[in-house]
Amino acid sequence: MMSGIKGNKCAIVIRRLILWVILTNIILVLYCLTNSSQGKNRGSQQSTCALSVAELLKKNVSMPSESTKSQGCSPKVNIMFMKTHKTASSTILNILFRFGEKHKLKFALPNGRNDFFYPSPFLCSQVKDYRLGDCFNIVCNHMRFDHREVAKLLPPDAAYITILRDPVALFESSFHYYHRAVPLTWRIDGENKLAEFLNNPQSFYSADAFNSFYLRNMLFFDFGLDNNLEADDPRVMRDIRNLSKRFDLVLFAEYFEESLVLLKDTLCWTTEDILYFKLNARRSSSVSHLTPELRARALQWNGADWRLYQHFNATFWARVETYGKDRMKQEVNELRRRNSEMRDICIEDGGAVEAHKIQDARFLPWQPVGESSILGYNIRKNIDPNFRKICEKMLTPEIQYLSDLGVNLWLTRLWGWLKDAVFIV
Numbered sequence: 001m002m003s004g005i006k007g008n009k010c011a012i013v014i015r016r017l018i019l020w021v022i023l024t025n026i027i028l029v030l031y032c033l034t035n036s037s038q039g040k041n042r043g044s045q046q047s048t049c050a051l052s053v054a055e056l057l058k059k060n061v062s063m064p065s066e067s068t069k070s071q072g073c074s075p076k077v078n079i080m081f082m083k084t085h086k087t088a089s090s091t092i093l094n095i096l097f098r099f100g101e102k103h104k105l106k107f108a109l110p111n112g113r114n115d116f117f118y119p120s121p122f123l124c125s126q127v128k129d130y131r132l133g134d135c136f137n138i139v140c141n142h143m144r145f146d147h148r149e150v151a152k153l154l155p156p157d158a159a160y161i162t163i164l165r166d167p168v169a170l171f172e173s174s175f176h177y178y179h180r181a182v183p184l185t186w187r188i189d190g191e192n193k194l195a196e197f198l199n200n201p202q203s204f205y206s207a208d209a210f211n212s213f214y215l216r217n218m219l220f221f222d223f224g225l226d227n228n229l230e231a232d233d234p235r236v237m238r239d240i241r242n243l244s245k246r247f248d249l250v251l252f253a254e255y256f257e258e259s260l261v262l263l264k265d266t267l268c269w270t271t272e273d274i275l276y277f278k279l280n281a282r283r284s285s286s287v288s289h290l291t292p293e294l295r296a297r298a299l300q301w302n303g304a305d306w307r308l309y310q311h312f313n314a315t316f317w318a319r320v321e322t323y324g325k326d327r328m329k330q331e332v333n334e335l336r337r338r339n340s341e342m343r344d345i346c347i348e349d350g351g352a353v354e355a356h357k358i359q360d361a362r363f364l365p366w367q368p369v370g371e372s373s374i375l376g377y378n379i380r381k382n383i384d385p386n387f388r389k390i391c392e393k394m395l396t397p398e399i400q401y402l403s404d405l406g407v408n409l410w411l412t413r414l415w416g417w418l419k420d421a422v423f424i425v
């Protein structure tokens with residue numbers, strides 16, 4: 001009887017494995033085909049966003065609300081948001097999508113999927129319907145950053161913004177979210193794979209292995225830099241200094257509200273523009289709590305990211321100082337009050353719920369391979385009709401929002417369908 005059950009289980013695992021290998025190969029072939037066709041354009045992408053086109057773009061924009069004019073500045077509409085992984089970037093993305101839609105701004109959107117062919121370096125030709133000289137207001141989807149390529153899409157006055165997160169929290173989140181997509185982690189034994197890995201990372205890690213960048217200095221990788229540099233390599237600080245020349249504002253997941261207040265100030269926006277619900281959060285039971293020793297190991301392993309984080313953390317607080325600490329406190333309180341009002345208006349039972357409890361598929365977030373750990377929301381049943389639209393938009397996850405913006409996500413959907421077929425959760 002027991003050996004029968006074991007045999008059955010074994011057969012299921014083998015069947016899944018075979019299916020997984022076949023499906024992954026199909027995806028890889030499709031990926032290579034699409035990737036190589038867009039790669040061919042590389043040599044021809046010399047032209048930048050022409051000034052005349054940028055002027056034309058300005059005319060089509062419905063200018064943001066009167067209220068900011070009283071601040072003596074005019075709202076910025078040209079924005080590059082470098083969407084880093086696992087840093088609360090989806091919550092910022094939702095803010096940008098809403099702002100862009102409201103003011104009829106032109107997004108540079110990905111084509112066929114939700115990112116710009118990540119982890120390949122960014123190319124203009126990856127933008128949906130891109131033609132030489134095209135100008136856009138907002139670029140904000142996942143990419144591997146390449147400043148020169150991005151600059152071709154945007155008017156010269158564009159604000160460059162990004163978000164960072166404590167490298168330990170980021171590593172923990174990424175390790176959990178991507179572990180089934182990173183073959184290097186499959187052979188880690190034991191209950192606590194994260195601890196096993198951190199106790200001896202070099203024995204599991206290989207820089208050349210498939211998807212290895214999810215395991216080390218992911219911020220460095222996302223910014224188009226070498227994520228395998230040791231923290232004391234002089235190139236690390238050189239790269240950080242170069243990045244600080246590129247970016248006008250660096251936000252922090254840990255100081256999310258303060259970050260939004262600085263965003264509002266930098267872009268001359270209103271508090272209404274920065275209202276948000278926390279998106280893409282994991283259920284708490286999926287979060288591994290690291291001992292101080294493991295935390296130290298994680299920091300050492302992600303040493304380049306730690307230097308990056310420390311550098312911008314210092315500049316962030318210097319900026320808060322200039323902004324005014326009391327003023328910041330007041331603004332954060334106001335933002336909290338307005339967010340809490342929106343929660344009462346929009347969200348059934350006031351908070352996030354497990355994926356299986358989400359009643360409307362429009363609000364179901366994308367889940368990692370093999371599990372449903374990402375929380376989402378139910379929209380209030382008896383919602384005030386005046387707030388229905390704004391609530392729907394605030395609650396819409398990245399994939400569905402991209403679809404609403406007109407992106408045909410066939411590759412993402414195919415991948416989603418395959419992962420769900422192999423791992424029924």
Ligand SMILES: Nc1ncnc2c1ncn2[C@@H]1O[C@H](COP(=O)(O)OS(=O)(=O)O)[C@@H](OP(=O)(O)O)[C@H]1O
Nearest residue numbers: 085086087088089090091173256278279280281282
């Ligand atoms: N407002 C706010 N403040 C602080 N932290 C936040 C916020 N919004 C999202 N999060 C946390 O960010 C993690 C998801 O990051 P991303 O949206 O960038 O992920 S993704 O790369 O787009 O998949 C995810 O972290 P983990 O839960 O640790 O995985 C979210 O909980």
